[in-house]
Amino acid sequence: MTALTAVSGRRRRTDRAARGVLLALTGVALIPLVLVVYYLLKRGLGAISWDFFTTDPTGSFLGDPGGIKSAILGTIEIVALATLIAVPVGVLVALYLVEFGRGKRFGNLVRYFVDVMTGVPSIVFGLFIYIVLVTSSFVGVGFAGWKGGVALALLMLPVVIRSGEVVLLLVPDGLREAALALGAPRWKVALRVVLPSALPGLITGSLLAIARAAGETAPLLFTSAYVLGTSFNLDGRMNSLPLQIFSDVGQAQDRLVQRAWGAALTLVALVLLLTLIARLFQRRNRYT
Amino acid sequence: MTDQRISEETGAVAPPVQRLGVPEAAPAAKKVASEARAVRLEALNAWYGDHHTIKDLTLDFAANRATALIGPSGSGKSTVVRCINRMHEELPAARAEGRVLLDELDLYDRAVDVTAVRRAIGMVFQKPNPFPTMSIFDNVAAGLRLTSRKVDDEHVEGALRGANLWEEVKDRLSKPGIGLSGGQQQRLCIARALAVEPEVILMDEPASALDPISTLKIEELVQELKSRVTIIIVTHNMQQAARVADSTAFMLEGELVEVGPTEKIFTNPADERTERYVTGKFG
Amino acid sequence: MATARLHFQEELKGLENQCLGALDLVVVTLDRTLEALDQQDVELAAIVIADDDRIDGRYLEVQQGILSLLALQAPVASDLRVVAALLHVIKHAERMGDQCVNIAKLIPIVGHEPPKDAAMMEKIATMGRLARSEVAQSKQAFLLRDMEVAEDLVRQDAQINRLNREVFRRAVEIGTDVDVREWAMTMLLVARALERIGDNAVDIGEQVAFVVTGLFREFSDASH
Numbered sequence: 001m002t003a004l005t006a007v008s009g010r011r012r013r014t015d016r017a018a019r020g021v022l023l024a025l026t027g028v029a030l031i032p033l034v035l036v037v038y039y040l041l042k043r044g045l046g047a048i049s050w051d052f053f054t055t056d057p058t059g060s061f062l063g064d065p066g067g068i069k070s071a072i073l074g075t076i077e078i079v080a081l082a083t084l085i086a087v088p089v090g091v092l093v094a095l096y097l098v099e100f101g102r103g104k105r106f107g108n109l110v111r112y113f114v115d116v117m118t119g120v121p122s123i124v125f126g127l128f129i130y131i132v133l134v135t136s137s138f139v140g141v142g143f144a145g146w147k148g149g150v151a152l153a154l155l156m157l158p159v160v161i162r163s164g165e166v167v168l169l170l171v172p173d174g175l176r177e178a179a180l181a182l183g184a185p186r187w188k189v190a191l192r193v194v195l196p197s198a199l200p201g202l203i204t205g206s207l208l209a210i211a212r213a214a215g216e217t218a219p220l221l222f223t224s225a226y227v228l229g230t231s232f233n234l235d236g237r238m239n240s241l242p243l244q245i246f247s248d249v250g251q252a253q254d255r256l257v258q259r260a261w262g263a264a265l266t267l268v269a270l271v272l273l274l275t276l277i278a279r280l281f282q283r284r285n286r287y288t
Numbered sequence: 289m290t291d292q293r294i295s296e297e298t299g300a301v302a303p304p305v306q307r308l309g310v311p312e313a314a315p316a317a318k319k320v321a322s323e324a325r326a327v328r329l330e331a332l333n334a335w336y337g338d339h340h341t342i343k344d345l346t347l348d349f350a351a352n353r354a355t356a357l358i359g360p361s362g363s364g365k366s367t368v369v370r371c372i373n374r375m376h377e378e379l380p381a382a383r384a385e386g387r388v389l390l391d392e393l394d395l396y397d398r399a400v401d402v403t404a405v406r407r408a409i410g411m412v413f414q415k416p417n418p419f420p421t422m423s424i425f426d427n428v429a430a431g432l433r434l435t436s437r438k439v440d441d442e443h444v445e446g447a448l449r450g451a452n453l454w455e456e457v458k459d460r461l462s463k464p465g466i467g468l469s470g471g472q473q474q475r476l477c478i479a480r481a482l483a484v485e486p487e488v489i490l491m492d493e494p495a496s497a498l499d500p501i502s503t504l505k506i507e508e509l510v511q512e513l514k515s516r517v518t519i520i521i522v523t524h525n526m527q528q529a530a531r532v533a534d535s536t537a538f539m540l541e542g543e544l545v546e547v548g549p550t551e552k553i554f555t556n557p558a559d560e561r562t563e564r565y566v567t568g569k570f571g
Numbered sequence: 572m573a574t575a576r577l578h579f580q581e582e583l584k585g586l587e588n589q590c591l592g593a594l595d596l597v598v599v600t601l602d603r604t605l606e607a608l609d610q611q612d613v614e615l616a617a618i619v620i621a622d623d624d625r626i627d628g629r630y631l632e633v634q635q636g637i638l639s640l641l642a643l644q645a646p647v648a649s650d651l652r653v654v655a656a657l658l659h660v661i662k663h664a665e666r667m668g669d670q671c672v673n674i675a676k677l678i679p680i681v682g683h684e685p686p687k688d689a690a691m692m693e694k695i696a697t698m699g700r701l702a703r704s705e706v707a708q709s710k711q712a713f714l715l716r717d718m719e720v721a722e723d724l725v726r727q728d729a730q731i732n733r734l735n736r737e738v739f740r741r742a743v744e745i746g747t748d749v750d751v752r753e754w755a756m757t758m759l760l761v762a763r764a765l766e767r768i769g770d771n772a773v774d775i776g777e778q779v780a781f782v783v784t785g786l787f788r789e790f791s792d793a794s795h
Contacts, residue, residue, distance in 0.1 A: 102380075103380050172417070174413060174415055175417055175419060175420075177375065177378075177411075177413065177417070178411075178417045178477070178480075179419075179430070179434060181373060181375060181406055181411035181413075181481075182407070182410070182430065182435065182480070182481070182484060183404065183405075183406035183407035183434070183435045183484065184434035184435060185403055188434050189434075192433070192434060193419060193430075196421045197421055199421070526647070527645060530647070554647045554651075555648060555651060555652065555785065556648065556652070556785030556786075557648055562648075563648050563649055566647045566648050567576070567646070567647060567649060568576040568579070569576065
């Protein structure tokens, strides 16, 4: 019988050393995060007030700078439009890739292009929309909120598709077989069986894509542009949080800079909220 | 609730199973009043990529009977049942040729719609696979909904009764299907298959993932269902084939070795290979 | 190829050996019985009677072994036929042992008297030899699964049956002396016991055919 000896001292020391190294490296990785949160809170909390959220920026340099109401609302509107475009399209493309395109040449081609899109810098999307929609007379020249939404949608699309594909692939083939064996046509299997099973995962993926898009600055620079007032007209210029930050942070006035930090804090809070919701959702629906 | 599908056997019905190459004079069996139909495979060949998985198979499955397919791993028995309801062709590299006849209709005929084939021939899988997002009721109704048919409560109840599951779930029809035990889930899948009113039910090792008591319940169910549907059951477990099937077919490396009444296969098989397999000398 | 179920195959073979070993015991017992009869040895007869316990014990062992095999190993096809056949064979062996005891019990009755009729004694001696040969042959037939050897038992048994009828006729025509008639009746019983041993051997032959072909067929009807 093999002797069940105690763990040698050397092994214990090695174990402790390894653990120490891992902890240290984790700490190092966390430092920037902690610093960012610290600075956000330190510089931005001062700007937070009820007025901050309920008044538009005034544009005045020396007088009352106003709040970020138009930026918040603008972000919500633009991102909502982007979501409405990107999520349905993205989910359907993911559905196609998994249910019909597996192994097919066209499916592989699509997947390849989606991968390419994932790597495209966000500013390129902005420029693309700028050239196609803003400067050309195709849909009417000029900056518009909806054009910003389209740019963000292009950004979100590959993320939704890729995460959607992962989630859909996790749905066990047994379910597809069961549905097919009942005599269901393939499209019904995809829409009525696979999609509902993967829904929690798809929602999570979409929420994360939204969170990412909400913070993008570059596309919006060329598409929805900066404006002071609150607008509900998507066909005109529209403010947004990233642009507000961009505009304020370089100003010489301290109060404006502080507003930038407050806006940044708000943006981070919004993204955090979305991520938390996504997490809660994921935990509640432990299936996939 | 009366279930008109329960048949009334009024005459002696002999098991009209034909032995390969030796057409037995089957006495004209009085047609039992149900929708169950006979299945006949004629010169069936199947490939998976380059691998010739089923070689020139000709085999009969009598209506209103349970026929078992036994054989070692890789003998092709699962492929056979998947060819019957044309699930085999869902695999990317798979191909099948030959005729599969449901009574007189060739299921592989170009004019036949594959989803119609699967509506007439139900399938129960090795691992129970109820739809996780659906309640028990919705699971049973799923087959009807997926094939654009009307759903009514009696239909669902009938299917659940047919699967011997009604008494256990009648008070919690709206609870999720995956909340049931393994054996109950499998009976739920059987109810789901029954709801579509198929003429044949294929079972691919339906009890191999279940505990012994659940296994016996499934076997009992097969005995009861025989009067309504034709059952073809693939099984690794020879004792199960012995308990449940009227006829047994033994397959080896894609070929049919022997088919006959179960009792004969297990007491005095004609082929040496069958003898060696059932006595456990190989496989 | 026969690598699977080695344990089961060994057990089955062991059971068969046990059962056929009983037939060896029967041969020994029959030899002793015939010698006791020939020598009018009452003590040897008593030994035969006492030793029947061994055959009975063997019967119980084999029966238990069969039950165990059926319950634990679920034999099918040819294995199942062998197991079923062994049950019959051990029963026949036990019956043959009982017939020897029946003969042995008759020896003290006539043991002290000299044999009254040489012809009848000779027939009975022949019957004894045939019976012994049949028992040994039935064992060989089963061991080798040899149908021809099994069917040959019928030929030998026909001779025993014929001799039995001759003994009967002889007893009928033996005369009027009461002592002689009494002796003759006792010898009739001995002949009948030997004939029954022969029948049991033929039955074992039928089991051989069952194991080999899967069909049960009576070699010769008892009504002939």
